[in-house]
Amino acid sequence: xxxxxxxxxxxxxxxxxxxxxxxxxxxxxxxxxxxxxxxxxxxxxxxxxxxxxxxxxxxxxxxxxxxxxxxxxxxxxxxxxxxxxxxxxxxxxxxxxxxxxxxxxxxxxxxxxxxxxxxxxxxxxxxxxxxxxxxxxxxxxxxxxxxxxxxxxxxxxxxxxxxxxxxxxxxxxxxxxxxxxxxxxxxxxxxxxxxxxxxxxxxxxxxxxxxxxxxxxxxxxxxxxxxxxxxxxxxxxxxxxxxxxxxxxxxxxxxxxxxxxxxxxxxxxxxxxxxxxxxxxxxxxxxxxxxxxxxxxxxxxxxxxxxx
Amino acid sequence: xxxxxxxxxxxxxxxxxxxxxxxxxxxxxxxxxxxxxxxxxxxxxxxxxxxxxxxxxxxxxxxxxxxxxxxxxxxxxxxxxxxxxxxxxxxxxxxxxxxxxxxxxxxxxxxxxxxxxxxxxxxxxxxxxxxxxxxxxxxxxxxxxxxxxxxxxxxxxxxxxxxxxxxxxxxxxxxxxxxxxxxxxxxxxxxxxxxxxxxxxxxxxxxxxxxxxxxxxxxxxxxxxxxxxxxxxxxxxxxxxxxxxxxxx
Amino acid sequence: xxxxxxxxxxxxxxxxxxxxxxxxxxxxxxxxxxxxxxxxxxxxxxxxxxxxxxxxxxxxxxxxxxxxxxxxxxxxxxxxxxxxxxxxxxxxxxxxxxxxxxxxxxxxxxxxxxxxxxxxxxxxxxxxxxxxxxxxxxxxxxxxxxxxxxxxxxxxxxxxxxxxxxxxxxxxxxxxxxxxxxxxxxxxxxxxxxxxxxxxxxxxxxxxxxxxxxxxxxxxxxxxxxxxxxxxxxxxxxxxxxxxxxxxxxxxxxxxxxxxxxxxxxxxxxxxxxxxxxxxxxxxxxxxxxxxxxxxxxxxxxxxxxxxxxxxxxxxxxxxxxxxxxxxxxxxx
Numbered sequence: 001x002x003x004x005x006x007x008x009x010x011x012x013x014x015x016x017x018x019x020x021x022x023x024x025x026x027x028x029x030x031x032x033x034x035x036x037x038x039x040x041x042x043x044x045x046x047x048x049x050x051x052x053x054x055x056x057x058x059x060x061x062x063x064x065x066x067x068x069x070x071x072x073x074x075x076x077x078x079x080x081x082x083x084x085x086x087x088x089x090x091x092x093x094x095x096x097x098x099x100x101x102x103x104x105x106x107x108x109x110x111x112x113x114x115x116x117x118x119x120x121x122x123x124x125x126x127x128x129x130x131x132x133x134x135x136x137x138x139x140x141x142x143x144x145x146x147x148x149x150x151x152x153x154x155x156x157x158x159x160x161x162x163x164x165x166x167x168x169x170x171x172x173x174x175x176x177x178x179x180x181x182x183x184x185x186x187x188x189x190x191x192x193x194x195x196x197x198x199x200x201x202x203x204x205x206x207x208x209x210x211x212x213x214x215x216x217x218x219x220x221x222x223x224x225x226x227x228x229x230x231x232x233x234x235x236x237x238x239x240x241x242x243x244x245x246x247x248x249x250x251x252x253x254x255x256x257x258x259x260x261x262x263x264x265x266x267x268x269x270x271x272x273x274x275x276x277x278x279x280x281x282x283x284x285x286x287x288x289x290x291x292x293x294x295x296x297x298x299x300x301x302x303x304x305x306x307x308x
Numbered sequence: 309x310x311x312x313x314x315x316x317x318x319x320x321x322x323x324x325x326x327x328x329x330x331x332x333x334x335x336x337x338x339x340x341x342x343x344x345x346x347x348x349x350x351x352x353x354x355x356x357x358x359x360x361x362x363x364x365x366x367x368x369x370x371x372x373x374x375x376x377x378x379x380x381x382x383x384x385x386x387x388x389x390x391x392x393x394x395x396x397x398x399x400x401x402x403x404x405x406x407x408x409x410x411x412x413x414x415x416x417x418x419x420x421x422x423x424x425x426x427x428x429x430x431x432x433x434x435x436x437x438x439x440x441x442x443x444x445x446x447x448x449x450x451x452x453x454x455x456x457x458x459x460x461x462x463x464x465x466x467x468x469x470x471x472x473x474x475x476x477x478x479x480x481x482x483x484x485x486x487x488x489x490x491x492x493x494x495x496x497x498x499x500x501x502x503x504x505x506x507x508x509x510x511x512x513x514x515x516x517x518x519x520x521x522x523x524x525x526x527x528x529x530x531x532x533x534x535x536x537x538x539x540x541x542x543x544x545x546x547x548x549x550x551x552x553x554x555x556x557x
Numbered sequence: 558x559x560x561x562x563x564x565x566x567x568x569x570x571x572x573x574x575x576x577x578x579x580x581x582x583x584x585x586x587x588x589x590x591x592x593x594x595x596x597x598x599x600x601x602x603x604x605x606x607x608x609x610x611x612x613x614x615x616x617x618x619x620x621x622x623x624x625x626x627x628x629x630x631x632x633x634x635x636x637x638x639x640x641x642x643x644x645x646x647x648x649x650x651x652x653x654x655x656x657x658x659x660x661x662x663x664x665x666x667x668x669x670x671x672x673x674x675x676x677x678x679x680x681x682x683x684x685x686x687x688x689x690x691x692x693x694x695x696x697x698x699x700x701x702x703x704x705x706x707x708x709x710x711x712x713x714x715x716x717x718x719x720x721x722x723x724x725x726x727x728x729x730x731x732x733x734x735x736x737x738x739x740x741x742x743x744x745x746x747x748x749x750x751x752x753x754x755x756x757x758x759x760x761x762x763x764x765x766x767x768x769x770x771x772x773x774x775x776x777x778x779x780x781x782x783x784x785x786x787x788x789x790x791x792x793x794x795x796x797x798x799x800x801x802x803x804x805x806x807x808x809x810x811x812x813x814x815x816x817x818x819x820x821x822x823x824x825x826x827x828x829x830x831x832x833x834x835x836x837x838x839x840x841x842x843x844x845x846x847x848x849x850x851x852x853x854x855x856x857x858x859x860x861x862x863x864x865x866x867x868x869x870x871x872x873x874x875x876x877x878x879x880x881x882x883x884x885x886x887x888x889x890x
Contacts, residue, residue, distance in 0.1 A: 039678045090872035097624050098875030105867030115857030286693040289686040297671040384770040400757050409758040412751045413770040
C-alpha cells in the first residue's frame with residue numbers, strides 16, 4: 001500500500017512537471033492554429049531544431065545550456081517566419097489537403113536534413129547547471145532538478161507569451177485576427193503580417209521548449225513525431241486556438257502520461273495474477289492518442305476552444 | 309388536402325429568438341410565398357421545416373407524418389426537396405451527373421437515374437448543357453441545374469430559398485414561367501421565400517409575412533400588401549403615418 | 558447485372574486516356590520479359606502495390622474528400638492476418654486474404670462511426686491517432702510477435718501458388734498486376750454506382766447532399782469500408798511478398814502518408830491519379846534512396862529531397878499531375 005502512495009505522489013509531481021513542458025510545446029501550435037486554421041505537422045521538428053540549437057551552441061559559445069535558450073527561441077522564430085514566407089503562404093491558397101501535405105513535406109524535409117547533418121544517434125547534454133542534480137522531496141520521491149527548472153522556465157516562457165498576446169497591441173491584433181480575420185483586415189491589421197508574426201511566436205515558443213527539453217531528453221532526428229502528436233492532443237483537449245487551454249491541457253496530458261505507473265503499482269499491490277507481466281506503462285503514449293480521439297469525438301471544441 | 313403543417317414553431321439560438329410560434333399550412337396544390345424584411349427568420353424557418361435545425365418547440369407534419377424529430381436527409385426522402393440560397397458550383401461532376409445525384413434518391417440504377425435526370429433537364433430547357441462542367445455555366449443556368457437536381461428527386465413539396473437572387477429582369481420572368489410549369493405540369497407544391505416581391509406576388513396563391521420571427525399576416529397577395537402591419541414592417545412606422553396623413557388630407 | 562455493366566463501361570473517359578491506359582497495360586504485361594535488374598523488378602512490384610493502396614485512399618480521400626492519414630493500420634491488419642493464419646494454422650493465402658479484408662472492414666466500421674463525426678483537420682489527425690494506437694498495441698502483443706514481428710517460414714516446394722511463395726519475383730509481379738486490374742475494374746464500377754455519385758456530391762457540399770436524401774455519415778462509413786478492403790488486400794500480399802512483417806513497416810505513419818501522397822501527387826479524385834502518382838513517386842523514392850542514401854553515403858539526403866518535392870507540389874499544384882492534364886485540356890477547348 002505504501003508503495004502505491006509513493007507512486008501516486010511521484011506520478012503527480014512528474015506529471016505536473018512534464019505537463020508544463022508539454023504546454024509550452026503545444027503553445028506554438030495553438031497560436032498558429034488560432035490565427036490561420038492551419039495544422040503544422042512539422043511542429044515537433046521545430047522542437048527538434050530548438051533541441052539541436054542548444055546542444056550545439058552551448059559548447060560552441062562556452063556557456064551553460066540554459067543561457068542558450070533565447071538563441072533557441074530566436075532560431076525557432078526565424079525558422080517559423082522562413083516557413084511562413086517560403087511555404088505556408090502558398091499553401092493557404094490551396095485546399096486543406098494541400099496544407100496537410102505541405103507541412104508534412106516540411107516535417108520529412110527537416111527531419112532528414114537533421115539526419116544528414118547530425119547523424120541518427122541520440123544525443124543529450126552531459127554538463128550544465130541543470131544536469132544530473134536531484135532533490136529529495138519525500139520518502140522515495142526524488143526529483144531531478146533539471147525537470148523542475150525546466151518546468152519553472154516553461155511556466156515563465158508561457159507567461160511571457162501570454163503577456164505578449166493579451167497585453168501588447170501587437171498581441172491583441174493577433175487575437176483579433178484569429179477571431180475574425182476579415183474584420184481585422186478592415187481595421188487596418190494586415191493578415192499577412194499577423195500570420196508571419198504568429199509563426200514567429202509559435203516558432204520561438206517551441207524553440208525554447210526544445211532548448212529546455214534537451215537538458216533531460218535525448219535528441220535525435222526522429223524525436224519530433226511523438227511531440228507533434230502530444231501537442232495535437234494537448235491542443236485538442238484545450239481547444240484549438242486557446243492559449244489558456246494549452247496550459248491546462250498540457251498539465252492534464254502530463255498527468256495522463258504519468259498515470260500508467262500508478263496502475264502498475266495498483267496491479268502489483270493487489271497482486272493480480274492474471275495480469276502479471278502486463279506493464280501498462282508501455283502504453284503511456286498510446287493513451288495520449290486515445291485521449292485525443294475521445295476528446296475529438298465527445299467534445300470537439302475542447303475545454304476552452306471557440307473554433308470547431 | 310394539407311401537405312405541410314407547421315404548428316407553433318419556435319427556434320431559439322441561445323438568447324436570440326429566430327422564430328416565435330409560427331404556424332401555417334401548405335396545401336397539396338398550392339404555391340405559398342413566405343416574405344418579410346431582412347432578418348425576419350425566413351431561412352431559419354426553412355431550415356427548421358427541412359430538418360436542418362432541431363426545433364426549440366412546436367411540430368412539423370408533412371404528408372401526414374410527424375417530421376419534427378427527423379434529420380434533413382430523412383425529410384428529403386419523404387418528398388420534401390429544397391434549394392439553397394448560396395449554390396456552390398461543383399468541381400468534379402458534369403451537369404447531368406449532378407442532376408443524377410437527385411434522381412439517385414429514388415433508384416439505385418445508373419441507367420434509370422440518368423433517364424430521369426435527362427427528362428427533368430429537358431423539361432427545364434437545359435438538356436444541351438448535360439455534358440458540361442458546372443463551373444463553366446453562368447449563374448442563371450447553375451440555378452436551373454440546382455432546381456433540376458431537386459426536381460429529379462421527385463418531390464411533393466419544393467422549398468425555394470431566394471431562387472431569384474442575382475438574376476436580371478428577363479431571367480426572373482423566365483424563372484416565374486418555369487416555376488408555374490413545375491407546379492402546373494408536375495403537380496409539385498411550392499413554398500418560396502423571395503426578396504423579389506414581384507415574383508412572389510405573381511406566383512403565390514397565398515402569402516405569409518414574417519417579421520422578427522413572428523407571423524404578422526397571411527392571405528392573398530393583393531390583400532396582404534395593403535395590410536398596414538405589413539407595410540409598416542417593410543417600410544417603417546413613419547411611412548405608414550405619412551400615408552395616413554396623405555389619405556386623410 | 559447493371560453493376561457489372563457499369564464496371565466495364567469506360568465510355569465516359571476521353572479516348573486519349575484509354576489509349577494511354579492500354580499502352581501502359583501492354584508495357585506492364587511485357588515488363589518481366591524485358592531486360593531488367595532485380596532492383597527494377599522490386600520497384601515495379603512496389604509501384605503496383607502503392608497504386609492499389611493509393612486507389613483505396615482515393616476512394617474515400619479523393620472522391621469523398623476525407624483526408625485519411627491512417628491507412629497503414631489496414632495494411633497491418635491485412636498483413637498480420639495472413640501471416641498469423643499461415644504460421645499458426647497453415648491457412649493458404651487465398652483464404653486468409655479475404656479474412657484479413659473482412660477483419661479490416663470490421664475494424665473500419667468500429668472506428669469509422671466516431672471518426673466521421675469529425676471534419677477536416679480534426680478527422681485527419683484522429684485517423685493518425687487510431688493508426689498509432691493500433692501500432693502500439695501490436696508492438697506489445699506477443700501473439701503477433703510484438704515489435705520484432707513475424708516471419709513466414711518457407712514451404713520448400715516452389716512455386717507455391719496456394720501460399721504465394723515463389724523464388725522468382727515475376728510471379729509476385731503478375732499476382733499483384735492481376736489484383737490491380739481487378740481493383741481498377743471495381744473502381745470503375747464504384748465510380749458509376751449510386752454511392753460513387755453521392756460521395757462526390759458530399760465532397761462538393763454536405764448540406765446540399767443531405768437535402769438530396771443522402772445519409773452523409775453512413776455513406777462515408779460505407780466508402781471508408783470499401784477503401785479499407787483495397788488496402789487490406791495489398792497488406793496480405795505484402796506479408797507473403799516480404800516474408801517478414803513488423804509493426805514499424807506495416808503500420809507506421811510514414812506509410813500512411815506515403816499512401817495518401819500517391820493519390821494526391823497523381824491527382825486525388827480521378828481514376829488514374831493514384832497510379833500516376835505511384836509511377837512517379839515509388840521509382841523516385843527508391844532510386845533517390847539507392848543513389849544518394851546507399852551509394853553516395855548521404856543518408857537522409859534522399860528523403861530530404863523527397864520532402865522538398867512534396868512541399869513544392871503541395872504549394873504549386875495541389876490538384877496533382879492529373880490536375881495539370883485537366884487544366885491543359887480545359888484550355889484547349
